[in-house]
Amino acid sequence: MPDFQLMRRKLQTAGMTHAIFLSLPVTLFAIFYVYPIISTFNLSLHSWDGFSPTPKYVGLRNYVVLLHQSRFYHAVLNNISWLVFLLLGPTSLGLLLATLLDRGMKGEAVFRVVFFLPFTIPAVAVAAIWRWMYEPTGGLLTTILQSVELGGLAQNWLGDPSIVNFALMGSMLWWTTGFAFLVFFAGLRNIPVEYIEAARIEGATPWQVFWKVSFPLLWPSTIVVLGMAAVDAMRLFDIVWAMTNGGPAYASEVLATQMYDTAFGRFEMGRASAISVYLLVIAGLIIMPYIHQLAKRVQDAEAE
């Protein structure tokens, strides 16, 4: 017969212990997320160069001024193109490679390492390597095009405003596909073999097996990959900053690099804060469905 009195006392100490444990992360979160976010909102209503003793209150002027700048719209549009690209590009390439590899292919371990390795590299290293790939006269891309007699197609990859974003996306594809690949590869391994076998016995073609059986069962992996892609598209900073610094002529600028330039290059702290508030709002709108999905999963798990 269990001692209920003792058990209840235990649960009370458990509550205390939980609260004490949680106080550390909650404090860190309050100091490093909540306080700076409120402070950024406040700063966005001021004009301040970062040095003068008192910021000047200007109301919503920073927000209004930004809405009249084509430079700002251009960055917003770039963030949206990046969002579309990151949701589709690395996700589908990663899924394709994982699916092709998921059949006891020869050299599986080697392929897995080669596809995943770029993901372990720092963004600045990716930027340095790809600036060399894209070097307009002696870089690898131009050299290869010349060696197959297509030298006329060679471009000033990072110097031409109409091409620079595609060039950046190419390097991003190389960098991040490995993550999507590995998540899908692991997800495919989790699908019970019997499901696939059963479908095959019923006479399904590999194409049907993939779309009717594997792909729906991969949904948890797909959610992870798409969620990360959306967050990355909003946070996107280091690749752009290290490869083009937003250039040429702001052509490759995204909100994060524009904000950095405005704050730490031009010392317009209020204006920069307004940019980051806009970024937060856009990110919130895009990522909210994802939070909702996560919330539902925890509730479902607790209901079981």
Added chain:
Amino acid sequence: MNTAVARRTALPFSILVAAAVIFAAPLVVALLTSLKSPSEITRVIALPNELYFQNYAVAYDRMGRSFLNSIAITVPSVIFSLLVGAISGYPLAYMRGAGGRAVYFFLLTGMLVPFQIVQIPLFFLIRSIGLYDSIPGMWLVHTAYSVPFCTFFMRNFFASVPRSMYEAALIDGCTPAGYFWRLLLPASGSGLAALAIIQSRAIWNDLLFAITLTTSDKATPVTATIAGFAGSLQVEYGPLMAATLISLLPVMVTYLLFQKAFVRGLLGGAGK
């Protein structure tokens, strides 16, 4: 039979080989470039005539110190962030009801926030407490901004440990804190290992906090140094590629060595 199988896998196999060549090419070219003398550098595809290690000497001169800074920043930050993640994930995995869920989602939102929204106040905050351009300052910042992800990861990991173990320990007279330190944490090696690998990559590769919060040799990590190196007007690709390869080696080797732990941890984290 065998030829039928071979025919069926021939196309996928050739696609995979082509993809692997494209994926490996940039790294191979970077390695070759780092071993070429300035006169050979423009011949991108050719092998170097003789191995030219001078590039590595130049790279080491310019970034040796920041490489050490990166180690001094990353190792303690990873340990602290794991510890905080476990401390925060434990109650959240065992608490039932709205309170725990509210704290959990409150912390989770941090995973989705673009860092630009905290960047300016963070700069002034760190400067006002005297930790600007210091290694302990970077420990603090990396630990704090790891809270959401590490909480998420450890909470999911702890939630997969059978609850009966917890209840049995309490009945046997273990306190909830004692259960965490003596039973749960030692039994969580695989989760902690996977998280350590993910965190090493995130912290070693960080650029944003590095360029915002460090400025001199005292604390600048290798990523910020390379960005400066690559941004200079006359880029010398030989030394730059050497520096780049040195900078990516620690994380890449870690992943190669602990691949299995990482995949297992990812499955645990992603499948929940």
